[in-house]
Amino acid sequence: MKMRVYELAENLKIPSKELLVFLKKEGIKVKNHMSNLDKDTIELIKEIIISDKKKKGEKRKKQIKIIEINKLPNLKELSLQLKIPLLAIMQKIINFGTISSIDKEIPTNILQDIVKEYGFKIKYSEKLRNKIKSQKKDKTTKLVSKPPVITIIGHVDHGKTTLLDVIRKTNVTKDEFGGITQSIGAYKVKIKNKKIVFIDTPGHEAFTTMRARGVKATDIAVLVVAADDGVMPQTIEAINHAKAANVPIIVAINKIDRPNTNVEKIKKDLSKYDLVSEEWGGETLMVEISALKNKGIKKLLEAISLQAEILELEANSNIPAKGLIIETKLDKKRGIIGSVLIQDGSLKVGNYFIAGLSYGKIRNLIDDKGRNIKEAGPSTPVEIIGFSKMPQAGDYFQIVPDDRFAKIIINERENEERSKIIEESSKVSLDNLFLEIKEGKIDNLKIILKTDTQGSLDALQETLKKIKIENEEVKVVIIHAGVGNITETDVMLASASDAIIVGFNIRPDANIQKIGKSEKVEIRLYRVIYDLIDEIKSALLGYLKPKIQEFICGQAEVREIFKIPKVGTIAGSYVLNGKISKNDNVRLIRDGKLIYEGKVTSLKRFKEDAKEVNADFECGIGLEKFNDIKLKDIIEFYNFKEIK
Ligand code: GDP
Numbered sequence: 001m002k003m004r005v006y007e008l009a010e011n012l013k014i015p016s017k018e019l020l021v022f023l024k025k026e027g028i029k030v031k032n033h034m035s036n037l038d039k040d041t042i043e044l045i046k047e048i049i050i051s052d053k054k055k056k057g058e059k060r061k062k063q064i065k066i067i068e069i070n071k072l073p074n075l076k077e078l079s080l081q082l083k084i085p086l087l088a089i090m091q092k093i094i095n096f097g098t099i100s101s102i103d104k105e106i107p108t109n110i111l112q113d114i115v116k117e118y119g120f121k122i123k124y125s126e127k128l129r130n131k132i133k134s135q136k137k138d139k140t141t142k143l144v145s146k147p148p149v150i151t152i153i154g155h156v157d158h159g160k161t162t163l164l165d166v167i168r169k170t171n172v173t174k175d176e177f178g179g180i181t182q183s184i185g186a187y188k189v190k191i192k193n194k195k196i197v198f199i200d201t202p203g204h205e206a207f208t209t210m211r212a213r214g215v216k217a218t219d220i221a222v223l224v225v226a227a228d229d230g231v232m233p234q235t236i237e238a239i240n241h242a243k244a245a246n247v248p249i250i251v252a253i254n255k256i257d258r259p260n261t262n263v264e265k266i267k268k269d270l271s272k273y274d275l276v277s278e279e280w281g282g283e284t285l286m287v288e289i290s291a292l293k294n295k296g297i298k299k300l301l302e303a304i305s306l307q308a309e310i311l312e313l314e315a316n317s318n319i320p321a322k323g324l325i326i327e328t329k330l331d332k333k334r335g336i337i338g339s340v341l342i343q344d345g346s347l348k349v350g351n352y353f354i355a356g357l358s359y360g361k362i363r364n365l366i367d368d369k370g371r372n373i374k375e376a377g378p379s380t381p382v383e384i385i386g387f388s389k390m391p392q393a394g395d396y397f398q399i400v401p402d403d404r405f406a407k408i409i410i411n412e413r414e415n416e417e418r419s420k421i422i423e424e425s426s427k428v429s430l431d432n433l434f435l436e437i438k439e440g441k442i443d444n445l446k447i448i449l450k451t452d453t454q455g456s457l458d459a460l461q462e463t464l465k466k467i468k469i470e471n472e473e474v475k476v477v478i479i480h481a482g483v484g485n486i487t488e489t490d491v492m493l494a495s496a497s498d499a500i501i502v503g504f505n506i507r508p509d510a511n512i513q514k515i516g517k518s519e520k521v522e523i524r525l526y527r528v529i530y531d532l533i534d535e536i537k538s539a540l541l542g543y544l545k546p547k548i549q550e551f552i553c554g555q556a557e558v559r560e561i562f563k564i565p566k567v568g569t570i571a572g573s574y575v576l577n578g579k580i581s582k583n584d585n586v587r588l589i590r591d592g593k594l595i596y597e598g599k600v601t602s603l604k605r606f607k608e609d610a611k612e613v614n615a616d617f618e619c620g621i622g623l624e625k626f627n628d629i630k631l632k633d634i635i636e637f638y639n640f641k642e643i644k
Contacts, residue, residue, distance in 0.1 A: 003042050006033040012049050022049070027088045027118065029416070041085050048083060067115065070125035072105035082118055087412055090405065092117060094320070094398050102405060108132045146315035147188065147195035147379040148308035149217060149341065151247075153238035154224035159254040162291040163224060164198060167301070170294060185327030185339040186381035187368045191301045196308070197341070197379050199326065217324050217341060217394075220307050221247045222300070223275075224254050227261035227288070231269040233482055237489060239273045240480040244497055248311070249275060250303050251286040257293045315378030320399035321347035325355055325391045326381070334364070336387040340397045341379070347399050348375040352406050353384075356395030357413055359406035360386040444474060445540060446499035448490050449481040452506055456529070457483055460504060463533055467540065474540055486512050486523065495519040504532060550640055554578025556613075556621060558633040569627040570602070570620045573635060581612040584637040586623065590630060599624045600637075 005023070009016035016033040023030050026048075028041060037045070067081055075093070079086040090102075096113040106114070115122055124132065152160045168187055183200045190196075199218065221242040225235055242249050251270060253263055267277050267286065276282020285303040289296035327339040338355065347353070351362050363386035367373050376382045388410075391397075400406045447464065451457040464476045479499055480490065486501055486508040494501050500522040508516070508523060516523045526532040560572030582603040588596040602622035603610050613619040621635055 001039055001042075002036045004033070005030055005035050005037060008037060008042060008045065009033070012046065014049070019045075026084065027092050028085065029088070029091065038085075041088075044083055044085055065120045066123050067120050068123045068125070070128060072108065072111065072128065074105055075102045078106060078111070078114070082115070082120060084118055087408070089114065090409060091412075094322075094400055094409075096319075102401075102408075143314045144317050144378065146313040146344075147197050148219040148304060148311065148313055149186070149197045149199065149379060150220050150222055150304060151199045151218040152222045152224060153242060155226070155229070155232040155234040155238070158224045158226040158229060158232075158235075159291045160224050163222075163252065163254065163289070163297075164200065166291050166294050166297055167198060170297065183327075184366075184368055184381055184383050186341055188379075188381065189301070191298070191305060194305050194308075195379070196301060196304055197381060199341075216245065216247075217326065218245070218247050219311060219313055220304060221249045222252050222304070223249050224252050224291075225266055225270070226255045226258075227253050227263055227266065228255055228258040230262065230266050233484060236273065236482060237480065237487075239270075239275065241489070241493055243274075244479055244493065248307060249284060250300070250307055251275060251277070251284060252300055253286060253288045254291050256288045257290040257295065263288060313379075315344040317346050317377045319345040320351070321345035321376075321397070322399070323397040325393055325395040325397055327393060328390055330390070334385055336385070336390055338384050338387055338391050338397075339381060340384050341381050342376055344378055345399065346375055346377045347382075351399045352402055353386075353397060353399050354406050354409055355387070355391040355397040357410060357417065358387045358389045358391040358395070359400075359410045360388045361403070362386050444477045445536070446477050446479050446494075446497055447536075448494050448499050448501045449478055449504070450486050450490065450501065450506055451481075451483060451504040454483055456504055457481055460529065460532065463529070464536065467533070467537055476536065476540075485509075486516075488512065488515055491515050491519055491521050491523075494521040500524060502526070502532065502536075504529070550638055552578065553584050553637040553639055554580040554615065555637070556580060556619070556635045558629055558631055558635065559618075561629060561631065562620070567602075568622060569629050570604075570622050571629045571633070571635060572618065573621050574618050575613050575615050576634075577615050578637070579612055579614050580619075580635075580637040582610070584639050586621075587636050587638070588623065588626070588629070589634040589636060590632075595628075595633070596623065596626045598626060 003011070005019055006016040009019040012019070020030065020033060023045070026045075028037075028045075030037070069081075073081060075089060076086060078084075079089050082089070086102075093106075093110065093114050096110045096117075112122065152164055154160050167189060185201070186197055186199050188195050188197050221238070223235065223238055223242070225231060239249065253266055255261065256263070267280065270276075270284075270286075271280065271282070275284045275286075277284055277286040285307055287296055287300045287303050289300055291297070321342045322344045323340045323342040325338050326341050329337050331337050336358075338358075340355075347362060347365070349362050349365050353360060353362065362384055364384070365373050365376060366383040366385075367376065368381045373382070400409065449457065449460060449464070451460060461478060461481055464478060467476050479497055480493055485506050486503055488511075490501055491512060493499070501516070501524070503523065503525045505527055507525065513523065515521075524532075524535070526535075555576045555578065556571075556573035557576055558571040558573050562570040562572060564570055580603070582600050584600070586596075586598060586600055587594055600621060601624045602620070603613065604620040605613060605617065610619060623629070623635075
């Protein structure tokens, strides 16, 4: 029997928030208090929590628990011993290394890691200890420095694509190309024996879309700013996206070959966004380049190397690979091809893997120069053939022990996916905000603010920042603010950051509304500053209740009266404004006074029944149980809507 988290919490008489925290600590994947738990998990949790309660609030997690081992366990045995569900252990163990199968004994190094992860310490028997000592001689962890992965971002036309091209052309030798130039989503270049990987598609989507799915593809962002154009709206947007993803930024001031450049002004403008160049006492590396004339590119690559050194990126080449799907395609001859950027570990032809809801065995491995290779290590972009079905860009890719292991995990993921769809979980909205704060799911209200003018933007930013709720730690955090209409990237950023979008005096087009809906991002539009502030305050206080508001659909003026036997009086009318429809409510107004309120019995255009009639058209209107219609009467059509 399945149970939702909150049901189990009720059953155990503990707050569901506490149970959620507990599940997370135990490595049991749940999304929220609506998530389903299976029978085994429920039993296990009950056992642990009830025994914990018996110990009168002793904090189970804080103590180190000892397990005694005289025979190396397999996964199933370990699950029983630790009282952790098998599936949870399987999900976790692939982070530590490869095990050959569920039934075979777990290598000691992985065993140590996984056991430690759950807060246990192993006590080996004498015999086992000797065995382990001999095993330890072959060192299994080998940390190597990992090439940084770069995404190029910036305003449109500032030269991102040109820069990517020039780096690729001048740093990949001709024979390396092997005649194949097609993109696999990323490429690797070598500079002074150091490697750098570039994500092929410029723009911050690379990390925003990925981050929306909880993964990070980029180590460093190169922000391209055209020297003759300066800091533009998308420059600022890109900065905000990189910051939100916690990716360090290197600035490439491009097009310095152009006349009318103003590098100093760019530096000054950028400093407003905490990007202060080294010569101004800051920490941001800034390089002047011309992508078109191939100038300063070496310096830029060196700056990237330097930044990478500061980041001390490391990976272990001796563990099974983990990585990200960066591109997918369907090839007529070769089938499904997934481009994978390996983030840690190594992979080989013949390895089994999982990626999102897909799994498979690596049949072919192709590098970014189009060559067939046998194996690949950290920060290498590769094309892989052998997927069971199309993975999605942004899916996490992982090597697993065998086919069976892969299928079990994918099966579980499919189940999760199904229950996710059923739950139809929604993201942050002003309506559920208070509840989410109370449940500890969110602590701040993140906002993306878009307005019509700089003036309104400044004013709103100031006021919103000042909103504070007494005795509560919640506050408004503006993660991005800009002048102009809401864009797709705003929606993606909101989705990735669990933010809502607030628009002032702007109207997003239908497409954006659609994307907002599909991403479950709330878009709130206001025309009055006071309303905006008021609603956000109320939402933080939990006062926001749906209000029913009347709105006028249209008005018609009576210009002719027809008396029809058996039917009654029909008002030959002219629609003055709006659009009237048969299902609306109506009221009849004469000389500014309300004469009648009710429903429409008939709405016709030239004897034909009409559902709706637009402004500037004539029509015949019959009113329910009302015949006293006079010339010049105004028939007002109105309806209600729920406003939040
Ligand atoms: P993106 O939209 O940021 O990818 O910009 P593109 O790379 O497509 O470049 C836009 C335009 O600027 C193209 O016409 C490029 O040739 C030009 N461009 C790019 N870099 C330079 C540069 O360093 N100097 C000059 N003069 N033009 C450049």
